[in-house]
Amino acid sequence: MGKYKKRGKPSQSEDGEVRAKKHLGQHFLTDESVAEQIADTLSYKGYNKVLEIGPGMGVLTKYLLKQDAEVHVIEIDTESVAYLQEHYPQLEDRIHQFDFLKYDVGTTFRDEAFAIIGNFPYNISTQIVFKVLELKHQIPEFSGMFQKEVAERICGKEGNKTYGILSVLVQAFFEAEYLFTVPPSVFNPPPKVESGVLRLIRKEDFSLPCDEKLFFRVVKTAFQQRRKTLRNSLKTFDLPDNLREDPIFDKRPEQLGYQEFIDLTLKIQPYAVSNQ
Template sequence: MSVKAKKHLGQHFLTDESIAENIANSLSLEGYNDVLEIGPGMGVLTKYLLKKNITTHVIEIDTESVDYLKANYLHLADRIIEKDFLKYDLSLVFQQKPFAIIGNFPYNISSQILFKTLELRHQIPEFSGMFQKEVAMRICSKEGSKVYGILSVLTQAFYDAEYLFTVPPSVFNPPPKVDSGVLLLKRKTNYNLPCDEALFFKVVKTAFQQRRKTLRNSLKTFNLSDNLKANVIFDKRPEQLAVLEFIRLTQEIENQ
């Protein structure tokens, strides 16, 4: 028995064992006892997680995949969560305990998976996953890069992001049309920002929504004082600002 990949779920099943093992090995397993794999499919990555000294849970919305996992991974059966990761309240499983996230993510929801991880950052010290290559590179990119944007700044405010390796389409069934990239996020020691975090998110998103404009123009809606607008930082475009500068900018707007 095998599972048929479903287009509406964005499924591309990884078939290369060594890549699956490399992804599983990317986690340090330090600072937590549980790991949650998103979208395990037929368990190519799951089997390597189950060999580790950690409690593996999986969350899967596809009933056919769930049936396959229950039939082939008997000792995992009571840790299969048959839910949509984006809508499910994970405290029902983990309470307030820390856990890592890992997976070969469906491209169509990969950014949303990342945003939910950022919301749960107090519980997620480590995250390893496969994205579309260009998205993985964007998340890990630094200021000055053309692909540096909202995902880069918001992620790197709380996590150290490292691009690990590229995965070609040929190792998937069915093969996607683009390369994939695996990245690792390790939460920073101090992941509480010294500014209003909701305002920080708003400033970053507003700035990049008009990324070709200077901050003086793109952040008009924040009713900046003349004194603040005179600051040379407002002559810059958003991709020129490092994460720390966005934090400082948020503090300035907060205190004006």
């Protein structure tokens, strides 16, 4: 189950194209050169399988299919799935009609490595990144298009106003690079904001020397009150006074790089792991 089975013609517009659905956050990319640039952001090294999220009418898919890789697509929209089935028969049974956020990738990729790419729906793009972090042991590369503000946040560096939870958590495991900006005019319908394309390459050693769950908890708790010093924002950890006198607690979260958050977690770990 899960593979698409043809159910007849979808209700498309007069020119045969799929209508964008606002509730799915669909903005179809129409610029072929941008699609080709996005497809080229992956190195296709160290893996031979690629999963495209939200292919729509396949403008990016066609360029992925030119690469030496086994391309899979995952799409929740029935109309788009039918369109892809009709126009990209070479995908065969590699069209998966599912919500990626609820999808068990093991049913398709087992424990094999695969890259993820896409023109990601704005309304779930952050959740997609969090799922990629959960699957990091299988995903050596990840690239695609986000709302520009989100892409900048993921790639932001400490001291920058865009720097936050996503920046720290992603950069602890991946090298993050903001590649280029895309204007609204290359989409149908055009979004109200600019888009940004980024690439994440998993670090050679992506294991943490600290407790990973605690690391996530420390980062998220710290940024919930980002204007406060860590001494105040991490009060819920109920840390001993002698630890809270450490100079690192005088800093605000946006002043710490991911490595400093790892160091902070190591300091907290003897007192906090049992309280998770």
